[in-house]
Amino acid sequence: MDITPAIQDHLEERLGKIVTDLEGMIDVHAILSVEKYRHKAEITVKGKGVTFHSEDETKDLYGAIDSTVEKLDKQLKKHRDKIKEKRPKHGATIKDLPIQ
Template structure:
């Protein structure tokens, strides 16, 4: 997994990077090394924004969250990303099952 963290009007500290690395390893462990993860963090007045984009073979996922606290915004965006990943994995499993059933039921010519 390749993790890139960008800060807009915000300095990215070592603690922020470690927090994201720890959480993302749990979330994206099934995607393997081919996943590119980009996290953009920004501050506008008293609002903190977190955007996460995951690119891997076959699909791209995007989630974002906005709160008063930076860590809460990161965790909220990660939760949304986890839901999207579960939904995508389920969809891929369904497609694989349908393909395998179709191959087994082919009639010989």
């Protein structure tokens, strides 16, 4: 399948919104395929110790790209929330603790 400039621009635009927020992401790999009436999009994002993968298949290639990116965005948000929960809360320091 040949990738048209319009498809490439759409993919870069959709991925650009979520990938720019990520720190340390090393590689983004997208596979687009068409089999008769099935359009499939697979996207893998690799970073420091983490890999996110999403894929979807629809009747429209643009729809497949959009839904795949949405699934990937949900995974990334879940990962960010998980990291935030593990960080120590600001405001409490050792100096503030009562001495016994």
